[in-house]
Amino acid sequence: MSAELQAGRHGAPLVIDQVHKRFTQGRRVAHILRGCSLTIGAGEIVALVGESGSGKSTLARTIMKLYTPDEGKLLFGSEDVTHAKGKALRQYRERVQMVFQDPFASLNPAHSIRTILRRSLPPSARHYSERQREDLFDEVLTQVGLTPASNFLQQFPHELSGGQRQRVALARSLAGRPDLVLADEPVSMLDVSLRLGVLNLMLSLNERFGIGYLYITHDLASARYVASRIAVMYAGEIVEEGPAEAIVEEAKHPYTQLLVQAAPDPDRRGLQELDESVFTGEPPDLSREIQGCPFQFRCPHVMEKCYESSPPLKDLGNGQKVKCFLAE
């Protein structure tokens, strides 16, 4: 077992503090992360939900330091990693791993699964014997349901189905036993049964080794299943966060309420039963400055002041925080 890799490690909290990220495309500047703040405690599972294009992957990539924040800070434990370079950056990236959203683009097509896994091992695993390494690979592949592991180790990404690639990507992130895994939609291509298997795996690794997760998903039910806290992103800001239960049962932000209302429910049938009016409207144009609340364009409760200034983050006391004037 790879307890050795884990020995002497203590997870550390990751603090994302008022992070901004802009992209320039020709003359247009798109302001994708707009003062985004979130803390992931050591060994905590936090789910990040929010609509397509809201900036979830950008946030994960920024945490990974694939992008440098234009403003704001990233703290990991006691270290400020906002501008980490060289050795400090390498060490940080050993402890924080990412599972990319698109498993068709993130696995090197020229490498067998064995090579992909071998390359993911941190330097601390370099002294492993061939045997120990194979055992570790066998273990992580079996954990994600790719059996017999010996078959899969020889295969190349193009020989795998979408869901199988997704599980290789997850196995890769686990092989080095990091402190924190940024998992961007890691189970989106898996059916419920396998999905439960992978979610249970995340839970058990969390319990056994204290691995923390930022679990990015569109599936609220699975967010509630694995995460202790859920953060909801809209237009590059966290508009609501809190204990998973509270977010699902007592969402305060109109956008979260919309998400909960639209979540699939096996007991309900037919699209027509959904209130169509909540679907109208588009996400805001991020290449323009937004004055006021970013949800004003779609909000069923929009008020005069929502156009004028952006709502402050209100702490409800139970760990739930909301950015909406209604919560005042």
Place this chain on the structure above:
Amino acid sequence: MTFSVQDVSVSYPTSRGWVQAVRNVDLQIRPGELVGLAGESGSGKSTLVLAATRVLKAPAVSVTGRVEIMGQDVFAWSDKELRAQRWQTFSFVTQSAMNALNPVMRVRAQMHDAMRAHDPHYQKAKADKRCEEVLRIVEVPAAKLDSYPHQLSGGQRQRMVIALALLLQPQLVIMDEPTTALDVVAQREIIALIRRLQRELGFAVLLITHDLSLLLEVADAVTVMYGGRVMESGRSHELLRKASHPYSRALIHSFPPLHGAMQRQEGIPGTPPDMLNPPLGCPFAARCVMATKECGEQMPPLTRYGDRLVACHHVSEQDFQGAGVIV
């Protein structure tokens, strides 16, 4: 029939032998219908449609059986005919949205290319208008037409590929996991829009997804695959009310609930079969709560009960009596 798959089997040659990814699959789609194909990861869903639309062909795969699109034998088309039909008669949204888009071309240019190739009366201004129209359908701001694929979010890329599939108004649209990167609001919204377009224009859709709850909500009929074979198929509302195959039943019952008490769930214990050495009997036998000796030894035939087809030794006529399940 808009789309008819008859007794299709597909195998991949590998250094270790043949991977028998799809076995004797039948599937029919009538004009205007939305048919869902569900099943476990690795059960052969993508392989089936990749082979049926000749994206995959010999020597990469060996295919047997017959496939018809709008009554025409797909395997008899010349390469030139195939190119002429693709996008125009049928379109295919592959599972990897990134691979479907050319990474070094702006989206607009890719759409124009498709229109230019198929329309002898191609006009730039008209084509631009059509691009904007399909972007409205999939709800992406028109400004994103001038983005390169890597500048789009996961969900925006998937929407672009759906837009591309609708561009030339084909009779059949095949979509392989088109909404995995979309939030539930967007997912339902897009499917609802496609439903509405289908009613107006009469095209048929084959929707592949692991998300059985979505399918049972939106599809007219659903086929469930496991281990390369069809386990059960029928009308969605009937399946939702009473799935007969133990695998589809297990799938329907393993949703983590959104509300109510929270507890660890186990899904379906066990792992899928090794398709290099597929089991002799029912592929699901190793994980099935109802399995008996017979199940491990003999493949149950796909048997018709009214509108329903089920392959299970322990499902019989009696299961469909009373309650008017057979419509």
